[in-house]
Amino acid sequence: MLMGFASMAQQDQFAYTAFAQKMEMQAEKDDFQTEDDSFLQQTDYFRKHPLNLNEADEDEMRKLFLLNEFQIKNLISYRRLFGNLVNIYELQAVPGWNVATIQLLLPFITINDKKSMAQNLESRWSGGEHNFLINTSRVLEKAKGYLKPPVSANYYQGSRNRLYMRYKYNYKNILQWGILGDKDAGEQFFKGKQKAGFDFYSFHFFATKLGLVKSLAIGDFTVSMGQGLIQWEGMAFSKSAEITSVKRQSPVLRPYASPGESNFHRGIGITLQKARWETTAFVSLQKIGANKETDSVSDPGHITSLLSSGYHRTASELEDKNNVRQFSAGASFSYTKKGWRVSLNAVHYRFSIPIQKQDRPYNLFALQGRYFTNISLDYSYTYKNVHLFGEAASDKNYNHAFVNGVLISLAPSVDVSLLQRSISRDYQAVYGSAFTENTMPSNEKGLFAGVSIRPSSLVRLDAYSDVFKFPWLKYRVDAPSWGREYFLELSYIPNKQVEISTRYAAKSKQENKAGDNTTTSLVNNINRRNWRIHANVNISRSFTIRNRCEVIWYETQSLATEQGFLTFIDFLYSSALKPWSGNLRLMYFETEGYNSRLYAYENDVLYNFSIPAFFDKGYRCYLNLHADLSRLIKKRIDKKLSTECWVRYAQTIFIGKNEISEGLDQISGNKKTELKLELKFGL
Amino acid sequence: MQPCLAQFSSSNEGYSAVGTYSRHFTDVFSFCVNQASLSEAKNTVAGIFSERRFMLKELTIYSAAIAKPMLSGGMAITADFTGNKDYSQTKIGLAYGRALGEKLALGIQFNYNRMHISGYGNAGSVDVEIGSILHLTEKLHAGWHVYNPFVTKAGHYSTERFPSVYTIGLGYEVTEQLLINTVVEKEENRPVKVNVAMHYALMKQFFLRGGIASAEGLSFIGAGISWKNFRTDAFASWHPRLGFSPSLLLVFTCKKEEQASND
Numbered sequence: 001m002l003m004g005f006a007s008m009a010q011q012d013q014f015a016y017t018a019f020a021q022k023m024e025m026q027a028e029k030d031d032f033q034t035e036d037d038s039f040l041q042q043t044d045y046f047r048k049h050p051l052n053l054n055e056a057d058e059d060e061m062r063k064l065f066l067l068n069e070f071q072i073k074n075l076i077s078y079r080r081l082f083g084n085l086v087n088i089y090e091l092q093a094v095p096g097w098n099v100a101t102i103q104l105l106l107p108f109i110t111i112n113d114k115k116s117m118a119q120n121l122e123s124r125w126s127g128g129e130h131n132f133l134i135n136t137s138r139v140l141e142k143a144k145g146y147l148k149p150p151v152s153a154n155y156y157q158g159s160r161n162r163l164y165m166r167y168k169y170n171y172k173n174i175l176q177w178g179i180l181g182d183k184d185a186g187e188q189f190f191k192g193k194q195k196a197g198f199d200f201y202s203f204h205f206f207a208t209k210l211g212l213v214k215s216l217a218i219g220d221f222t223v224s225m226g227q228g229l230i231q232w233e234g235m236a237f238s239k240s241a242e243i244t245s246v247k248r249q250s251p252v253l254r255p256y257a258s259p260g261e262s263n264f265h266r267g268i269g270i271t272l273q274k275a276r277w278e279t280t281a282f283v284s285l286q287k288i289g290a291n292k293e294t295d296s297v298s299d300p301g302h303i304t305s306l307l308s309s310g311y312h313r314t315a316s317e318l319e320d321k322n323n324v325r326q327f328s329a330g331a332s333f334s335y336t337k338k339g340w341r342v343s344l345n346a347v348h349y350r351f352s353i354p355i356q357k358q359d360r361p362y363n364l365f366a367l368q369g370r371y372f373t374n375i376s377l378d379y380s381y382t383y384k385n386v387h388l389f390g391e392a393a394s395d396k397n398y399n400h401a402f403v404n405g406v407l408i409s410l411a412p413s414v415d416v417s418l419l420q421r422s423i424s425r426d427y428q429a430v431y432g433s434a435f436t437e438n439t440m441p442s443n444e445k446g447l448f449a450g451v452s453i454r455p456s457s458l459v460r461l462d463a464y465s466d467v468f469k470f471p472w473l474k475y476r477v478d479a480p481s482w483g484r485e486y487f488l489e490l491s492y493i494p495n496k497q498v499e500i501s502t503r504y505a506a507k508s509k510q511e512n513k514a515g516d517n518t519t520t521s522l523v524n525n526i527n528r529r530n531w532r533i534h535a536n537v538n539i540s541r542s543f544t545i546r547n548r549c550e551v552i553w554y555e556t557q558s559l560a561t562e563q564g565f566l567t568f569i570d571f572l573y574s575s576a577l578k579p580w581s582g583n584l585r586l587m588y589f590e591t592e593g594y595n596s597r598l599y600a601y602e603n604d605v606l607y608n609f610s611i612p613a614f615f616d617k618g619y620r621c622y623l624n625l626h627a628d629l630s631r632l633i634k635k636r637i638d639k640k641l642s643t644e645c646w647v648r649y650a651q652t653i654f655i656g657k658n659e660i661s662e663g664l665d666q667i668s669g670n671k672k673t674e675l676k677l678e679l680k681f682g683l
Numbered sequence: 684m685q686p687c688l689a690q691f692s693s694s695n696e697g698y699s700a701v702g703t704y705s706r707h708f709t710d711v712f713s714f715c716v717n718q719a720s721l722s723e724a725k726n727t728v729a730g731i732f733s734e735r736r737f738m739l740k741e742l743t744i745y746s747a748a749i750a751k752p753m754l755s756g757g758m759a760i761t762a763d764f765t766g767n768k769d770y771s772q773t774k775i776g777l778a779y780g781r782a783l784g785e786k787l788a789l790g791i792q793f794n795y796n797r798m799h800i801s802g803y804g805n806a807g808s809v810d811v812e813i814g815s816i817l818h819l820t821e822k823l824h825a826g827w828h829v830y831n832p833f834v835t836k837a838g839h840y841s842t843e844r845f846p847s848v849y850t851i852g853l854g855y856e857v858t859e860q861l862l863i864n865t866v867v868e869k870e871e872n873r874p875v876k877v878n879v880a881m882h883y884a885l886m887k888q889f890f891l892r893g894g895i896a897s898a899e900g901l902s903f904i905g906a907g908i909s910w911k912n913f914r915t916d917a918f919a920s921w922h923p924r925l926g927f928s929p930s931l932l933l934v935f936t937c938k939k940e941e942q943a944s945n946d
Contacts, residue, residue, distance in 0.1 A: 410883055411857045447902060449895050451879070453863065455855070463879065467900035467923050482923060484900045486877070506897075 017536065018066060018104060019043075020601035020609075022240040027611040028599050029238060030439055035260030035310075037607045038222075039065055039235050043108060044606065045173065050110035053091070054084040059251050060173075065235075066104050068244035069387050070096040070409050085111045096409060099457055100493070124207075128171030130683040135164040135605065137648075137676035138185065145186060145313070145664030154314040156186030156664060163189065163198075164259050177205040177219075182259035186313030193321075199312050202264075206255035214273040220256040220264050223282055224248070225332050225345040226378030227403045228434035229393035229423070229441050233263045236433050241462040241489045241503070243450025246405055246419045246435055247380075247389050252280040252332050261310030262288065263431070265328060280332040287322035292353070302356035306430075314664070325352035339382040346375040349430050361520075362473035365426035365443070372396060374429050385409040391434075399427040401441060403434055405448075413455055417464075419448040425472035436468075437483065437509075443472045460491040479523045481510035497538040505530040513558045524557045530598075546570035554596040564591030566598040566614055579628040587620040605646035605678040616657065618670075622650035641683055648676040693734050693744040693763070694920040694928055698903060701864045701880045701892055704816060704824040704854030708862050708882055710914070710934055711748045714759050714778065717814035717828045717852065718790025721757030721780030724750050727937040734930035737922070741767065756781025761792075769801045780814075788816045796845065810845060824854045846871035860884040864894075874898045892918065899923070905930075912936050 019039065042063050051060060053075065061072045071094070078094045079085070088111055091097050138161045145156035162185045168178030181198030188194040205218040222233035227248050234254055237245055253271055256264040267284025289310075294301040303324060312321045330347035354370040357363040376393035390404035405419035419435055425443040434441040435448070446468030453461040469482035484507070491501040506529045512521035532550040539545055552564040568587035575581070583603050591597055597615035603624050604610045614620065629643040651673040654660060660667045699712035702720075709723045711730040729749040736742035743765065750759035761776040773796070780790025791813050798806045814828035830848040852866040862882040869875050880894025880903075893904040905918020916932040 410881070411861045414857050414861060414863065416881065449893075449902065451863070451881070453855070453857075455857075465879075465895045465897065465900075467895075467902070469923060482900075484897070486897050 018242070022237045022242065022245070023609060024599050024601045024611055025240045026237055027613075029437070031613070034235075034263075036234060036258045036263070037609070038254065038256070038258055040607045040609065041257065045170065046108035049172065050108055053109050053111055054079070054113060062249050062251075063173075064105065064108060066101070066108075068096075068242075068415075069247055069249070069382075069407055070244070070385070070415070071101065073382055073387070084113055087111055095412070098412075098454065100454070100460070103496075124171045124175040128169050128175060131166075131168045131170070132681045133164075133166045133168075133607070133678065134680075135162075135608070135676070135678040137162045137674060139667075140673040140675060141667045141669060141671060143661075143664060144666040152664075154316050154664065156313045157192055157315070157318075158183070158186050158188035158194070158313060160185050165198075166257065166259075168257060174209050175207045176255060176257075177203075178257050179203045180257060180259065182261070182310075184311055184313065186311070193312075193318050200259065200261045200310060202257065202259075204255045204257050206253075212272055212274060214271040214278065215251065215253050215269075216271075217253045217255060217269040217282070220266050221269050221282075222254045222256050222264050223252060223269065223330060223347070224250040224254070225252060225330075225347070226343060226376050226393075227389065227391040227405075229391050229401045229403060229432055230345060230374035230376045230395075230429050231330065231347045231431055232433040233265070233431060238435055238437075239448070239464060239466060239485065239487070241487070243417045243452050243462055243464050244407055244415050246417045246448060246450065247387075247407065248435065253282065259310075260308075262306070262308040267328075276336050278332075278334045278336070281330070283329045285325070285327050288324050288326050289320045289322055290324045291320060292323060293356075300353050302354050303351065304356065304358055306355075326350070341380045343378050344375070345378065346373070347431075348373045361478070362475055365428075365472060367428050367430060369396075372428065372430050374432070393427070393429070393432075395428045397426065397428070399424050401427045401429075401434075405435075413453060415452045417448070417450040421446050421448075421468075425470075437466070437485075438470070438474070443470050443474065445469050445471065458493055460493070461489070462491075463488045476512050477510055477523060478512055478520045479510075481523055483507070483509035499536040501534050503530070503532045503534070511556075514556070515558070527553075527555045529553045529555075542573055542575035544570075544572040544574075546572070548600070550598055550600075552591070552596050552598055554593075556595075559595075562592040562596035564596030564598050564615070565589065566591075566600060568600065568620075570603070572603075579631060580626060582623065582625040584623050585621060587614075588618075589614040589620065590617045591615045602650075605648050605676055606644075606680065608676075608678075610650075612652075616654055618652055618654035618657075620650075620652045622648065624648050641681060644680045644682075646676075646678040646680075648674070650674045650676075693732070693736070693746065694903060694918070694930055695732050695734065695744075695746060695932065697866075697878055697880065697894060697896060697901070697920065698892065698905060698916075698918055698930070698932075700852065700866050700878065701862065701882045701894065704826050704852045704864055704866075705856050705862055706818070706824065707856065707859070708854075711750050711759070712746075712932070712934075714750050714757070714780070714790075715746075715748055715761050715776075715792075717816060717826050717850075718759075718778045718780040718792045718812065719788040719814045719816040719826060719828075721750060721759055721778060721790050722782035722788035722816075724752045724757030724759075724780075727751045728934060729937075730932065730934040732930065732932045734928055736928045737925045738927060738929070750778075754779070754781070759792075766799070771799045773797045773799075786818045788818075790814045790816075808845070822856045824856075825852065827851045846873075892916075907932075912938060 058072055061067055074095045091102050144151055146160055163183045166180035170176040180202050182200040183189050183198045187199040190197050203219040208215045223231055224234055225231045236248055253269045265284035266286035269282030271280040289307040290303040291305045292301045293304050307320060312318050327350040332343055332345040334341060334343035349372040351370050355367045357366040373396045374393060376391050378391035380389040387407040393401045401423040403421045408416045410416055421436060423441050423444045427442050429441055432441040436444050438444050448466045450464035464487050466485040471480050487505045489501055489503040493499045508525055508527045510523045511526050513524045516522055530552045534548045537545045547569050549567045554562040566589040568585055570583060570585045572583040573581055594615045597613045599611050599613050602610040625647045627645045629645055654670040657670045660672050695712055696716055700716040702708035702710055703713035703716045709720045711728040714721045732746040734744045746763045748759060748761040750757055757780055759778040763774040765772050774794055776792045776794040778792035782788045794810050796808050810831040812830040816824060816826035818824050828850040831845050832847055848870045850866055850868045854864045856862050860883060864880045866878040876896055876898040878894060878896045882892045884890040888909050890907050895902040900923045901920055903918055903920035905916055907914055907916035912935055914934040919927050919929045921927050
């Protein structure tokens with residue numbers, strides 16, 4: 001039986017956990033958190049408008065983010081052979097669709113034969129949903145950058161609140177547009193340098209399914225091609241327990257409606273599709289922020305690095321705001337036949353001043369110049385239970401990069417994935433992002449192998465190993481180096497109410513010896529080992545408890561071993577009968593330093609996520625409350641208006657510290673408290 | 684008694700270990716990995732193996748083994764050789780394994796090791812290895828194996844010795860075509876090694892094997908074709924820094940007349 005003890009909201013939590021786990025591993029690897037909430041926007045949309053699996057095409061199923069390539073292809077074949085599915089239970093007959101996957105998807109899917117409403121152009125413009133979102137947050141303790149009189153020439157010029165507003169119209173994901181404005185804490189608002197109000201504005205218009213035109217994007221959108229060797233913006237996960245998601249997949253164009261101020265294009269893009277051919281072309285012109293250096297008075301300067309944080313709070317940050325013009329254009333041609341799909345992709349970038357990184361040995365092959373062109377050929381092929389994919393790319397200097405992978409469903413209970421990457425040290429792609437250990441696809445060779453075994457519905461085992469090497473130097477690694485990563489996770493799901501898992505991960509890399517300030521430092525091995533135990537228990541239909549305990553050991557040849565520990569307990573309440581829900585976390589962490597830091601995914605208000613790094617010693621607690629005020633408001637204003645409200649209170653208390661953070665963000669005392677409020681109106 | 688010599692090991696151990704902890708995937712070389720699997724010997728089998736380690740002629744390894752069911756279990760003779768006239772290592776072993784009931788099997792092997800260095804003479808030693816396999820369920824098999832637990836010297840006058848190696852293995856026969864195997868190995872003075880490997884039979888006569896090992900980050904991939912009584916495998920293992928080691932394996936099964944199969 002699929003429906004059972006777990007409520008819809010609890011199913012939701014399972015999907016959240018699957019996503020959270022990937023995000024955590026990504027944050028650990030990159031030490032950086034993206035602001036791209038497009039995944040959360042999509043899942044929220046599907047929660048309200050479940051995807052009809054009898055009608056959805058491949059691209060729409062990929063938006064669910066929870067299905068792997070086999071499951072998608074098998075469902076399409078199944079529908080072709082046997083016609084539409086009768087009900088949810090029939091999904092179990094589709095190869096690769098197991099009960100666990102179906103349960104994860106339940107809140108987001110539906111099976112019915114209702115043909116979608118006539119999608120003529122007029123109904124698209126008026127039949128959709130309007131949503132207006134306001135999000136504001138504030139750190140209650142005053143950071144150094146806000147002190148008056150200012151402590152230094154660089155100080156935070158604006159108010160301490162973060163304010164984010166977004167209006168969006170969406171008709172069944174076929175037609176959407178919107179505008180948003182974002183002001184980070186410390187940025188001014190209608191004052192000083194921000195005369196236009198918000199620091200960041202974004203407009204997007206995205207239409208799909210217009211006959212020959214598969215998608216049309218005007219305004220802000222993201223471009224993703226192949227396996228990311230030449231171009232990838234938007235959500236991309238690398239290694240995680242979901243070993244079948246080694247393959248990157250995304251439509252070339254996607255709308256962009258997130259507050260992150262980088263990693264998108266501003267311009268026009270169009271995708272045409274006719275029979276087996278699909279063609280995409282885009283062009284964009286925008287201003288971006290970069291660190292500039294000038295050699296002399298007459299020199300227009302050169303870019304030493306592209307900025308992505310989007311912070312424009314201090315005088316020097318404002319100087320770097322939108323100081324470089326970026327023009328880009330690109331195209332992609334793909335041909336699909338039977339199990340094959342082949343695409344030819346090209347992108348071209350042009351900057352108003354050249355990129356010239358700092359003159360260090362590790363930058364010998366770094367991005368250089370004003371113009372960048374990349375082309376690639378990517379392919380995918382499915383044969384029975386094997387799915388092959390890959391990409392071969394070249395940059396303007398004819399340096400090459402290759403990625404090849406295979407997904408194999410060896411048995412109904414066993415999936416295997418392999419991925420090989422071979423990217424030369426001098427390969428350059430400005431906005432590439434592939435399945436690599438490095439943040440940028442360059443200077444890396446590696447082999448990834450993953451296996452997922454589900455011997456029964458009770459037990460699940462996921463494991464992977466990644467062996468890689470870097471042929472050239474890297475930042476803080478003064479020699480060619482290598483690394484290895486091993487991961488093993490065992491999950492036990494005795495019934496629908498309980499899930500217990502334990503995970504062990506070990507990672508070795510090389511870095512310059514700490515404290516070695518010679519021109520070419522010695523390179524040391526660094527080992528990180530993690531062990532985590534995690535449990536999810538549904539106490540009742542409305543109440544869930546989550547518990548985690550995690551230990552990390554950080555070892556390097558030159559310093560003493562650092563150990564870290566983290567434990568938390570979550571209480572989640574959500575009832576179908578009540579219009580409100582909430583969750584509370586209590587956490588204790590203790591690490592011996594920054595090197596033994598631990599990451600933990602936190603629940604947040606809608607469309608926000610938070611994966612802080614925890615180090616040193618302290619407590620963390622947060623409380624999220626959600627209230628659906630529609631019933632209250634409906635009687636008074638408008639029958640159709642829906643109103644929802646989220647409040648978040650989060651506090652970290654450090655033990656034995658009297659200062660938190662550094663620089664302008666420094667807070668005196670040992671507490672850091674954040675308060676967040678979000679309102680969403682829908683029509 | 685320090686230091687330890689490098690253990691005489693070839694990629695075949697990782698490769699053939701795949702079938703060791705199972706009922707339906709064992710072969711003559713898996714008997715060498717854990718002697719208890721000799722209890723699964725049903726016919727007389729013989730095999731030869733050769734590996735060109737890291738593509739260097741000087742590091743070529745040759746192995747041969749022959750096993751025969753007898754004495755209510757199975758007996759096997761193995762021989763390994765590497766080197767040239769100036770330096771060589773030889774190992775000859777005699778093994779016996781049998782089942783004790785439905786679920787348990789035990790095995791033991793005695794080896795004679797000989798090291799020859801021209802100008803220095805020969806050094807011989809004897810050591811023993813013991814193994815056991817437990818058939819937990821029809822599909823799940825576990826076992827342990829110890830090599831050289833009693834720490835024998837490499838020669839009468841030598842202060843060097845061969846290291847002890849402790850192994851536990853787990854095999855999961857997912858379907859008739861697929862086997863997943865894990866082996867955790869601890870060789871003295873070396874880090875723990877975890878091997879994970881898979882055997883997938885695409886057809887009755889053709890299979891693929893692949894695996895990875897932690898510690899050094901080794902991986903291997905191979906394929907085997909069988910025809911009548913013969914089976915030949917080609918596989919290669921890859922070390923991230925030392926390169927490829929290609930290997931070739933040939934197995935001959937002498938099927939008894941009453942049991943002649945029709946494939």
